Amino acid sequence: MTNEELLLLFNDLESDRVERKKSWNSSKEKIREAICAFANDLPNYELSGVVFIGVHDNGDCARLTITDELLLTISQCKDDGTIVPFPTMVVQKHVLSGCEVVAIIVEPSYSPPIRIRGRAWIRVGPRRAIASPDDERILNEKRRSKDLSFDLKPVLSASIDDLDIGLFQRIYLPSAIAFDILEENRRPLEHQLVSLRLLDSVETQIPTVVGILTVGHTPRDYIYGAYIQFLRIDGNELTDPIIDQKELDDPLPDTMRLIDDLLEINIMTSSTFVGSRLEAKRPDYPIEALQQLIRNAILHRSYEANNTPVRITWFNDRVEISNPGGLFGQVNKSNLGQGATDYRNPHIAEALKNLGFVQRFGFGIPIAEKSLDVNGNPPIEFQIAPNSVLAVVRKG
Template sequence: MNNRAQAYTDEILAQLMGDLESDLVERKANFTGSAPESVREAVCAFANDLPGHGRPGVIFIGVDEHGHPTGLPITDELLRTLADIKTDGNITPPPTLTVSKHHLRGADVAVIQVWPADSPPVRYKGRIYIRIGPRRGIASAQDERILNEKRRFRDRPFDVHPVEQAKLSDLDLRRFELEYLPALLPPDLLAANERSLEERLAAAKMLDSVERQTPTVLGLLIIGKNTRDFLPGAYIQFLRIDGNTLEDDIIDAQEITGTVSDQIRLLDAKLAAHNRISVDIASHTVESRHPQYPLPALHQLTRNALLHRTYEGVNAPVRIYWFNDRIEIISPGGPYGAVTIENFGQPGVTDYRNPNLAEAMRVLGFVQRFGVGIALARKWLRENGNPEPEFYPTPSHVLVIVRSV
């Protein structure tokens, strides 16, 4: 959570609820009709904090435009639906927000508090929303430049730190224009975009700024020509071992390199090639086929390893060791932020060491929702007959063990 401002007290929330002039407040009488869309736009705008308040923006649900409670029932289901705004993958990078029920002015209301992002711009469905006085709007080219300039080096996640040794020529600009931009921007914005290539790269956080044109860690991970020249640990070490210990024979070994997209695609092919399918014709009237491992579960767990690993100050890769009886996935970097060794893997507990990489993986289609990868992996493993995945987080790495069916 942004540490420059604390959550508001009930006293301050009650004042903001009735302050019709404040550009830190949005009010919704209910959460039906167009409200879910406009609330997400408001979350995006408050996260961008174009006016530079440095304080949370507030969205009241169950409050009319005049600041009066509507009596809307504030149920647990409503609160869960509002909390899903953070993780449904439509706002990227994932915003920092809290959702809670408060008793204000004699009635219960739902309150969303949205902290300013450390690394703007933040997008909702590819569009950058900002607050313009008491209303919302789409950012202009000048607004985007201001948001880019607001990134402060000491506050930024490592994934958007500039890599001083790198140059613009180290980025694959054709790949950016043909692969990343069309996935990032809606077609109408892409067609109307009059910004220079350097401005587009900076807005996508691939460059530090238009003026400096220094590639960021994110730029090298997503469109770098030779990513490991600058981030030595940014690769996957894959081993297929014919046995159950590291002393047994290795039948396949590969260092999987390239951009994050390249690594995911090559690894997916490697996982599919080694996944044995068993055929059961005895216990059913219809032939039944069961893979040794459900591939969607392996995809979730390996992509989590790439997304949540640390890229800062380490030369260690993500390691995937496929034994005869299990797969071990080892990701450099322990739990981060709100995720601890004690609560690792618990439903609803998530944080992002690399929030901008999360955004890019969402843009490229490798992540559909945030914070549900482990739950989905558990579901697919269970349905396939595999044991529960085992998680062993430490301060320096996370080990996941997936056992064979």
Template structure:
């Protein structure tokens, strides 16, 4: 991801017919909505340029600077960066945001790289560019985007599982449960898209011509995902004590497709989360305090499922509940822009499994990308717990939550 030079940016600014550039004079009115559509279209790269598209904020339609009244503030840059993580675009695009000086004036520049496994959707709709025009993809456009995928470029969750047949996916669940959440109603009602085309468009099978389920397809729609992906489960242990070797009083292997697995996990967490009842002295008021906030447990457990690796390991996500702490172990170390040094820092996020990240957002288990740890920290603080502790290694992340005093 080499940033474009000033010369390259100036060429795009002035080429008003280019399908690799879009300009916004300000960030008012419909600009935020149109900007997201542009980012989606650049990520889909229907013309197959294999080059980044650029959205300029602070530039008029004819390429001239917006004028001295337009100022690129830090708040504007943060707002533009949130386009990647606010959960509207799935899977999250690869993009950067920067302040650049062009034609003697500062402008905000959003650079968007083509997605490895298109199509990218904005609120369930696929946006593309044809010349200077932006519009929604037709059924034929979707077919072209599906065919653009190259095996060597795919993230592991987009790889096909050889030997697995289409019958391993639950068609009723896909059509009745998942599809209505993943695709906008008006697009869903449009004719011309077969079952296989819809599966391929959402990354559930390799291509229309090769209807082999992908890793994401098995995890999302599989009748028995663990048969094909042995690590696709969560191991839960309730340990009576504070040391390894103390008695295990509850054990469960939580599996199923992603929706079923995470809902079962929620039930297990709620059942285990003993609530202490204290009747305050001199009053009949009942005060309930929990040793851990449920939302923090959910955020960190879902984070582990989303960011773990399914490649080269049979290890599950592990949740070990001791009397004084909870340990959540994720078999997948830092990835991409996330390192051992910057792990957990606000604004730093990356996705080894972008298709699965989109699935979790579609199913409602993730509200915004990149905010799980921050939300867990806030919930723990509000409940009186110490902040979470993270032990980050090359192939594993261990999150430890301490019981509230």
């Protein structure tokens, strides 16, 4: 968006493509709702919406002090896990009509509905509102007309009967949609599945890739690499004896819990005594670090390009976690683990966030590194190839 276009919107007090807020701290939630509404683009303008921070509703300048720290804080709301799927937006500092403001420029999403804490927000003229069932139907139809990421494509050989409806209603639906919205709308099952991107459309009732992975009865029947291979080896080489091996190919909620159980079983804790009475316990690996790295691999792997599983190989001196998918988008060797984010599978990311297995996007590796450091383990070793990423965690 050019400076001239921004200035026109800034001075147009009637435009429904603009929201004005005097500060970030006083309006954080309303600003997030506005970002969500502009991304959903219910009127189908196919034009950017802008949130100006530092100006009152009547156009008077709020004389806000804008620092680099403020710009960074605002930009982080894109991937802090509150708004899913991720909106496309930029945060910039501008001086417009003599007023210093922050401009959040939000692009219409290819994957509506976008939600904040389980609610889809839209623009209704000059105000925001929570999307009604009919509004969500329109947003779903818009999504199907766009170029889809692989995790949102229909699995043509599957049908709605291949989804575990009990798992969906018991676990996924209440984790993804706010309780009051569920109580108010009481939408038919097919509409709920479509709204959450687990079904392609009400008419065809074909599950999407993310639908099969999240609540499919047997995901591996349709997405052949969709499993975790676990090997426990008695030694430091692949040729040493295998103590245990498992293949986890359940839907995501069950697979993630099974992984946590495996980690609990295999992590060994040693005790040392400090003085005569104080016992200090330390695991050979901090569970949080391994959880973050495995979840990262499941989220960022390629489900389209190959049928290789995520591999967890547990040696006596290290754990290796292999992700069959190279670095994606803006993430590269130099910024890996430094907060850079890009998503090959944005809707799988949304599912993991809804299920509570991801708290904040872009922080998995830093959290793992911190946990390892506190526990006394060496830093993670990454071996990066064009089509895979191997994370090696050595014993503390």
